Amino acid sequence: MKSWTLIPFYLWKNTFKRWLEYPVSPCSKILIPALLGFLAVIVLALFSEVERELHNQLSKKSLYTVLITEFVQNDIAPTVLRQSYEEELMWTERYGLGVIKNVRQPLISATIHFSKSTSVIAFGASVTEFGSQSPDTHPTVWLLENNPAKHGEIVEISISDKRTVAEIREIPTWVSQGLGMEQAVAVPVVMIEPYLLNGFMNHTIAELDSLKTLEKYVTEVSAYYQAEKRNIKIVSALEILKNIEQINTLQLVVRSLIVLGCGIILALTLGSIAWLEYRQESYLLALLKSFGTPSYILLIHMFIENLILVVGGLCVVMLSWGALYKIAITKLRVIGLQATELPPIDGADFGIILLAGFIGVLFAMVPVAIGLRKPAGLILQ
Numbered sequence: 001m002k003s004w005t006l007i008p009f010y011l012w013k014n015t016f017k018r019w020l021e022y023p024v025s026p027c028s029k030i031l032i033p034a035l036l037g038f039l040a041v042i043v044l045a046l047f048s049e050v051e052r053e054l055h056n057q058l059s060k061k062s063l064y065t066v067l068i069t070e071f072v073q074n075d076i077a078p079t080v081l082r083q084s085y086e087e088e089l090m091w092t093e094r095y096g097l098g099v100i101k102n103v104r105q106p107l108i109s110a111t112i113h114f115s116k117s118t119s120v121i122a123f124g125a126s127v128t129e130f131g132s133q134s135p136d137t138h139p140t141v142w143l144l145e146n147n148p149a150k151h152g153e154i155v156e157i158s159i160s161d162k163r164t165v166a167e168i169r170e171i172p173t174w175v176s177q178g179l180g181m182e183q184a185v186a187v188p189v190v191m192i193e194p195y196l197l198n199g200f201m202n203h204t205i206a207e208l209d210s211l212k213t214l215e216k217y218v219t220e221v222s223a224y225y226q227a228e229k230r231n232i233k234i235v236s237a238l239e240i241l242k243n244i245e246q247i248n249t250l251q252l253v254v255r256s257l258i259v260l261g262c263g264i265i266l267a268l269t270l271g272s273i274a275w276l277e278y279r280q281e282s283y284l285l286a287l288l289k290s291f292g293t294p295s296y297i298l299l300i301h302m303f304i305e306n307l308i309l310v311v312g313g314l315c316v317v318m319l320s321w322g323a324l325y326k327i328a329i330t331k332l333r334v335i336g337l338q339a340t341e342l343p344p345i346d347g348a349d350f351g352i353i354l355l356a357g358f359i360g361v362l363f364a365m366v367p368v369a370i371g372l373r374k375p376a377g378l379i380l381q
Helices: 003-022 024-059 079-095 173-178 213-227 238-290 294-333 345-372 376-380
Strands: 066-070 100-106 108-110 116-123 144-145 154-159 164-168 183-188 200-207 233-235
Touching: 003 024, 003 294, 024 238, 024 294, 024 345, 066 164, 066 173, 066 213, 079 100, 100 108, 116 233, 183 294, 213 238, 233 294, 238 294, 238 345, 294 345
Parallel strands: 116 183, 144 164
Antiparallel strands: 066 200, 066 233, 100 116, 100 200, 108 116, 108 154, 144 183, 154 164
16 A cells, blocks of 8 residues: 555656656647647637627617518508408418517507507407407507507597507517517507508518527428418528527537547557656666556556646646737737627537547546557567
8 A cells, every 4th residue: 555655656756856847848748739729729719709799789679570571562561451450360371369469550649648640450369468359349449659658548649640548658669679669559450441541551560489490480381471472571580590600510510520520639649748758767667667657657647747747737727718819809909900808708619628638648648548558578678
């Protein structure tokens, strides 16, 4: 048991002595992985920054919301209006009630308190949150606005030349964000159908739940309206979502290449240095083997020695990343280039870089393992 304690102590004592006598060796084992780690961090941080910027652009609206807008002129308004009722039911049955919301916006406005004008939207069967439009029930007109203090109040409004009252309620997100309206009067379509016959804007808001469904919906809508020879405007985040998906796929490839590339470079570099150190220490190692020290103990010691230095170099990158990036930003701004703030380093990215270092050290031990198989007697002769 005492010999097992003394052997590691002696090996580490000899290692520290060698580091002091030849500081180039440990310094190179720290600087090489530090340089590779810094380059890997730059690539991974830039990919994360691009993905974050795309998510920031999408944060202003729902990721899977699609807005279909069609301007219907007065000469075809009666025909298209009847078709829109059928289409509303068709898309609702296909994608579900609550997913599809169809409203028509007449080419008129409502007047509140006889002074302020606001947009009018006519809702049909697909919009259930505004209440029933059944002929057996009294239809309700809503004034939609984001003013909690006034919710529930009754105000008098005028739609074209018709006066009525409306109840104030909170404006839904799909109206404020989807249609871009801060205030609107929501009216059952049966109440203002005569105004729609003079032309209207037909809006369909689809709140989907996945990229696959979004792509399917956009494809079907485009094909349908193209077959009907009707011009529509489609607003969605489909292209940005596809770009994010491509970036995620590319990140997987880049991460794999970083692990492979850094591992190969470290393996070749550390393997060469480790082999030279082994040849320099071969007599001592052979002597220890002749005293009964197993070869795997010597191999494990050299592996841990190299791993400590490599991890130390990568930790230097993690600790100095912020300062180095600030220096780089200063240089970029001097020459007139734009630079963002410090991109965060994801824990998974750091783990990938550490994995690359571990793989490099592991493969660097291959030539040493081959050398340690040589009989000690041949070396001691």
